[in-house]
Amino acid sequence: MYRALWRSPLRFIVSSSSSSKFRPTLSRELGRSGIDNGGSGGCSCSRSVTTLIGNEFIQCQDESTRKVLQEKIIDALRSGERPGASALLSKLIHGNNPLSADDFHGVLKYCARSPDPVFVMETYSAMCKNEINLDSRSLLFIVQALCNGGHLDKASEFIQALGGNDSISPLLPVYNYFLGACVKTRNGNYASRCLELMDQRRVGKNEITYAALLKLAVLQRNLPSVNEILKHYVDHYSLSILSLRKFIWSFTRLGDLKSAYELLQHMVALASRGELFVKFKSGKLHSTRLDIPIPSSTQTRSEKVALGGVNDHTVSLMVDAHGKSNGIESSNVVLPKGQSNNIPATRILRWSFNDVIHACGQSKNSELAEQLMLQMQNLGLVPSSHTYDGFIRAVAFPGAYEYGMTLLKVMQQQNLKPYNSTLATVSAYCSKAFQVDLAEHLLDQVSECSYAYPFNNLLAACDSLDQPERAVRVLARMKQLNLRPDMRTYELLFSLFGNVNAPYEEGNMLSQVDCCKRINAIEMDMVRNGLQHSPISTRNVLRALGAEGMVNEMIRRLQRAENMYLETPTYNIVLQSLLEANETNMVIKIFKGMKACGYPADAATYNIMIDCCSIIHSYKSACALVSMMIRDGFSPKAVTFTALMKILLNDESFEEALNLLDQAASEGIHLDVLSYNTVLRKAFEKGMIDVVEYIVEQMRREKVNPDPSTCHFVFNCYVEKGYHTTGIEALNVLSLRMLGGEVKESLQEKKTELEESFVTSEDPEAETKIIELFRDSREHLAAALLNLRWCSMLGVRVIWSEEQSPWAKGLSNKYG
Incomplete structure (x- = not known):
């Protein structure tokens, strides 16, 4: 039935008389006075109202009865008695007195706010069948109900169809509301159609329209569009503090810190001149100046740019009538006396400062963030917890986590409670600096967290410092906060808890069983959260199995993982583990299979294989691998020469091994202590003191x-x-x-x-x-x-x- 309502002939929208014209008053056309007074259109029950049907004025009677019926319909809808509401609607329609759109405003307004798109269309269909003209308020309520109910397609069809009739056409508030709904649902296609209709019907634009276009451009990450909208806006309006705030917000969200800063300084200039015309209305901030719509023009392109995009266009911002920049230095600006007590104005100023400071945090521009904080102090704007949240992101970093801790103490002195995000940010910096005690202490103060990165940073620090006990506490804290682990969390868990034995200890039967249990438990939890192995998690599992000496299990997992894309470092882990287990045949087999499957070998792969040649005593194969390595663009490193010397020393070719040492020095390759120890070990075993002394002196030089x-x-x-x-x-x-x-x-x-x-x-x-x-x-x-x-x-x-x-x-x- 709901779809059938859309097939109602649009001729029922207006009177059957072809000569009738719809000429509402200006207050109705703007659709504001009726909306604000609860949908009664400014009428009271003690007097009759005058409605316009066709071209004739008809005096409506018994208005009190009609209002009572509307209230009963709303009560029925509110209590869920839809059949009763439909019956009451039919009773209202079939009354003895003529009806107008005013008699349905209460029902339509309730459907718009509920929202109830089904009943609003039922009401609309009843109005059509009884040839009751829509007015601008009725149209706005119907569009609101459809948009709030998630039926943008029907709302778009509704607006488009009505616009084709000469008797009534959607007005600017209707288009603005529809654009706002498109922004909320991130639907650029319907917004584009709406903008085309606005251009064709020349309904013009006002500041609400531009605000919707800005939000849409930000959602689509379209910085050129924001520049174009700003250019068109300043051609028709003088920038107010509210419009400046919206443009500053847009530029900061799109990463244009320079433009945002320039606009902020223009806002400060307005404040210094006392031109902050803003007040509270219904709990919201409003500008005190009139918002007169700009007539549509064929030259207007900003709405098309908002969706289609243009080439990069640099807009010259804030140039006064004399061609001089209004940008000012923070030290030269102060709010006029009395202006600092203007709560709406100072609040907007602080909000915009916060936006730019947060953008500084995103780009790590600590210098500008500090300048803005100083400017806020000069203006008498007290930083809030939100201000510090952005400021800490800008000025604190892993190498200077102490600064973040200092700022937290400053907030405490100012009786400001840090945001959870602020604590998480400083904790992450402490973790990266391996200050795990501080990091854990800060995370213990977090009351709510929706992202895992600060906990992941602490887990990574626990992994680097080999502190699995602390990692267990971190996991318990995440569970306490009902924080869902992400893939990075599981990657770290495999690294932290995969292998059981401490470093330098070999695996045994008990540790291997425990290792399998741990890996399986982590994998089961990962599956419960709908995650699959990533290349890094696969790599960490293989590394853990290799460290425990579980070669067969490692090979099985490698074969299962070959169904997904594997990276060369994953193969390197397997090859190294097999090499340490002296499984040289398997090393060669996997290397050949890796090459056959098209996985490119890197420098680490070649060095592992050359080291394998030292075990099988094949200097010829090692030289062939060096040739392949150079052909693939990898230069031999210290580890390469070490592996080659190991092969020569196994064959007791000391002279050739020492020649390799000289060759490495001549090629500018700085050998490490492992390279020299390789020669020293063999010389010690053979009791060759002269070689030992030569190597010791080489190391000194x-x-x-x-x-x-x-x-x-x-x-x-x-x-x-x-x-x-x-x-x-x-x-x-x-x-x-x-x-x-x-x-x-x-x-x-x-x-x-x-x-x-x-x-x-x-x-x-x-x-x-x-x-x-x-x-x-x-x-x-x-x-x-x-x-x-x-x-x-x-x-x-x-x-x-x-x-x-x-x-x-x-x-x-x-x-x-």
């Missing part, structure tokens, strides 16, 4: 600091040859070089402190304090101090300068 493995190989090589004193001296010197890479100050400045606290200390807890450094991930510093303390305990005088070491001087003279 190339400024490569030793690590604990270097000290182990060198010291033990001397000891096994019976050179104990030389071995202790070498251990002393190498430990000093390790300290040089860990201590920021010079060793001579730290000598006394290190000796008294660690090296020569008689405190029984001295070694425990050194071991604590391992827990702080300062392995090299701890190892160096233990070595020096051990040398001291052997009764050897610890030297604190290489110049005091004959061994170091001898190597320099011999190989320098």
Whole structure:
């Protein structure tokens, strides 16, 4: 039946007399006075009203009865008795007195606000059948009911059909309301049709129209359109504080910080001249100037631009009649006396400042944000919690999280409660700076959160710092807030809880079973939230399985994941895990399959495969891989030379391995300590002291600091040859070089402190304090101090300068 109502002939909209004309008064045409007084059209029950039907005036009688029937219809609709409402509507229609559109305003207005598009069309159909003319208010109510009920298509058809009749045509408020509904539903197609009709029918535009066009342009991310609308607007209107606010809002949402700032300064200039004509009306802010519609013109293109877009167009903003810019410096502007107490004006000013400051937060423009905060202070505008929310985003960042914490203390001193988003932002910065205690404390203060990123940042910090216990508390907090995890959350969970054993520990049967349980539990929760594996989550699962030594399960998951797009780093994780498990045949098989499926190998892939060649002792294959690597555009790195040297050293080709060292140096490739340790390990195993000494001196010349493995190989090589004193001296010197890479100050400045606290200390807890450094991930510093303390305990005088070491001087003279 609802669709059938739309097939009612439009001839019923007007009187059957072809000569009748619809000539409403101006107040009716604007449709405002009747809307504001509750739909009675300004009439009272104590007097009769005059309605216009066709070209004749008819005196309506018994108005009181008709009003009572309308109220009964509304009560029936409100209580859900639709059949009763239909019966009452029929009774109203078939009364003895002539009816006009005024007699249906109450029902139509209720249907517009409910909304009730079905009954509004039933009422409209009844009016058509009884040849009751629509007026502008009736038309507006019907369009409102259809739009609010989600029937933009029917509302569009309604407006278009009525506009084709000479007796009545939709007025500007109707078009504006329809445009507003298009903005709410983000429907650009219907808005485009509406704008075309407005242009064809020359209904003009007012500030409400431009406000709708601005919102539509922002929704469509159409910055050129906003510039074009502004250009057309200033051709017909002088910019008021309310219109400036709307344009500032639009530019900030579209990221044009420069235009927003210029308009803001123009608003401040108006404030300085006392030209802020605004007041409260019905709880909302309104301009005190008249909003006279601009007549339609064939030159108007802004409404088309709002939907179709144009090329980038730079609009010259805020140029006065003398051609001078109205932009002003913040330090030269103050509000006139009494203006700072103008609550509506100052509120709008602060809102616009907040918009621009939030835009500064989006673009990380801390300098402009600080300037705006200073300007607000000069103007006497008190920053709100919303102001600080944007300001903190602009000026605080991971490297300066302390600033964010300081601003939170300032808010506390001003009795301002931070937004949840403000706390979340500062917490995220603290997490990125690995200040996990502060980050967790701030998240504990959040009462509501709809986004997971601050919790994800804290989980990522827990992952980096190896603190799964804290991660469990973070998850509990998310559950307490009913915060749904996103894909990033699950990616981090697989990384945090995938493998069970601590670093450097191998998996066993119990840990492998526990690993599978954890992964399955996370996957089940992921499925419950409607998420599937991403490349990163797949990678983290494979890495966890590889770390636990679950090679077969890892291969099965890789094969299942090959149905979706895999990335090269995923294959690299599998290849590396298989290599560590000495599954060289499987490494070669997967590498060939990867190439066959079209996945490109990267530098890490080639280095893994070259390392695989060192296990199978195939220097020829390694050289072939190096050729492929160079052909694919990847230059050999330190890890490449390390793998090649490992193959040569396994074949005891020391000379060729040392040649590779020289080649790397000649090509400007800075080898790391692992490369040198590869040679030292083999030289130590073969007892080749001359090679050991040569490598140690090479490391000194190339400024490569030793690590604990270097000290182990060198010291033990001397000891096994019976050179104990030389071995202790070498251990002393190498430990000093390790300290040089860990201590920021010079060793001579730290000598006394290190000796008294660690090296020569008689405190029984001295070694425990050194071991604590391992827990702080300062392995090299701890190892160096233990070595020096051990040398001291052997009764050897610890030297604190290489110049005091004959061994170091001898190597320099011999190989320098």
